[in-house]
Amino acid sequence: MSNVDERPxxxxxxxxxxxxxxxxxxxxxxxxxxxTGRTDIPLTERGERDARDxxxxxxxxxxTKVLTSPLQRARRTGELAGFDERxxxxxxxxxxxxxxxxxxxxxxxxxxxxxxxxxxxxCPGGETLMEVATRADRVIDRIRALESDVLVFAxxxxxxxxxxxxxxxxxxxxxxxxxxTASLSVxxxxxxxxxxxxxxxxxxxxx
Numbered sequence: 383m384s385n386v387d388e389r390p391x392x393x394x395x396x397x398x399x400x401x402x403x404x405x406x407x408x409x410x411x412x413x414x415x416x417x418t419g420r421t422d423i424p425l426t427e428r429g430e431r432d433a434r435d436x437x438x439x440x441x442x443x444x445x446t447k448v449l450t451s452p453l454q455r456a457r458r459t460g461e462l463a464g465f466d467e468r469x470x471x472x473x474x475x476x477x478x479x480x481x482x483x484x485x486x487x488x489x490x491x492x493x494x495x496x497x498x499x500x501x502x503x504x505c506p507g508g509e510t511l512m513e514v515a516t517r518a519d520r521v522i523d524r525i526r527a528l529e530s531d532v533l534v535f536a537x538x539x540x541x542x543x544x545x546x547x548x549x550x551x552x553x554x555x556x557x558x559x560x561x562x563t564a565s566l567s568v569x570x571x572x573x574x575x576x577x578x579x580x581x582x583x584x585x586x587x588x589x
Contacts, residue, residue: 401569402533406455407433408563415487419480432564432589437463446530451475460535474517477537481508501557515553518544562586
């Protein structure tokens with residue numbers, strides 16, 4: 383007879399936790415379509431405005447932790463949204479290291495490598511998809527251990543992979559998701575803590 387408790391795990395309070403994910407605001411390179419991994423560039427004026435507007439949407443919500451990528455475009459988004467005194471930098475939330483393709487546009491890369499796709503083919507001199515997914519999994523483990531509401535400021539590709547892994551999809555399936563700059567997404571659960579779901583995806587109504 384098994385000693386494993388197979389009953390659904392539920393919150394003692396009856397309220398299941400949520401994870402609010404924010405992609406950073408607009409930068410010059412998001413406008414130009416250049417791959418922005420570890421290059422630490424600032425927000426544009428519009429990016430800063432959108433971050434403030436996002437803050438108005440988040441006002442009144444309570445978070446046990448507020449995590450951010452150490453890169454300034456994510457940190458500044460969090461600061462302008464009103465969380466500057468709460469944010470904790472987490473290096474696992476940094477964007478994909480694009481290696482030799484840093485700062486390059488997809489069209490230019492495909493001129494050299496026809497049919498190239500980031501998620502399938504990766505970047506020479508940078509991280510593999512599995513390396514990024516491993517970082518995302520570590521973040522998920524830390525968040526789930528809290529069993530309370532958490533806010534995260536990070537980057538497009540990293541957050542897409544984190545969302546896929548949250549619902550137990552292979553990291554490759556993150557290619558099916560899309561995030562606008564300064565968008566809000568929400569992860570959570572359906573009936574209990576064993577049923578992770580995406581509750582909201584790519585909401586940029588405030589921008």
